[in-house]
Amino acid sequence: MSLSPRDSTYNAGPQLLRDIWGLTAVAIVILILRIVAKLRIRKFGADDILMAFALCLAVVGSIMITLAIKQGFGQELSSIKAPNVSKIIMHDYLAQTFGLAGGALGRISFIVFIIDLLVQTRSHRIILWILAGLQIVINCVFIIIIFVQCPGHTSAIWDQSGKAKCWDVHVQAYYGYFQGGKYYHVQNITDN
Structure with a gap:
């Protein structure tokens, strides 16, 4: 019997951990x-170095998610100890950062x-370099x-005990839609 997210014992963390790693x-x-x-065909180049760095960033992102899972990420909020919530959010934001940087570097x-x-x-070279530049700009923003x-x-962002004034949560969400939508449109343009 599978547990639904409404069950108090629900924990997606172990499955997420297996999938990520x-x-x-x-x-x-x-x-x-x-x-x-x-190396065997003597064609090792800049693209391979960039991909190795992208993988390193992805591994750091995976480590951040692992740390978040150890704190309770993937469980019902009601079952997470209050001090761990801010740590989970911090690790999640750091994982997003490394994930964005690694994904952009992989595409570049x-x-x-x-x-x-x-x-x-x-x-064609100019168009591709413009796309690489857009990767850098959009993901850095x-x-x-x-x-x-x-x-x-x-x-x-993760420790909301103070009285800091933060932007509306929709700013990040809408920019994420733009960032994700950009890849969809670029894919359609290059496929046609």
């Missing part, structure tokens, strides 16, 4: 195989790979939004 292990194996293959790595592999015309939404009191 299972996928992280797969990514590590694939990157190692990629690097070995590229792919753009560099495509440029080196396929692109012959100057106009998102990371900045995460940490400046409580001006002067970054810790107020």
Whole structure:
């Protein structure tokens, strides 16, 4: 019998932990195989270095989620000890930061790979470098939004015991919709 989120004993943490580290292990194996293959054919390049850094950022994000799960992330809020709630939120925000940076760096790595592999015309190179620049700008702005939404009191994001004035929670959500939607539209443009 599976437990529903309404049950007080519900805990998605262990499954999340298995999923995160299972996928992280797969990514590590694939990157190692990629690097070995590229070294053998003497084609190791900037795209591989960028991908290795992206994976490192993703691993740090996975560690942050692991720390949050150890504090109770994935459980009903009512079953989490009050002092742990702020720690969970802090680790979640840090995981988002590393996840955004790692994802952006991974996409930039792919753009560099495509440029080196396929692109012959100057106009195509320019378009791809513009997309890489957009990755940097849009994801950096998102990371900045995460940490400046409580001006002067970054810790107020996860420790709401003070009287810090924070932005409306919808600011981050709407920017997230924009950021995610951008990838959808870029995918459609490049597929056609």
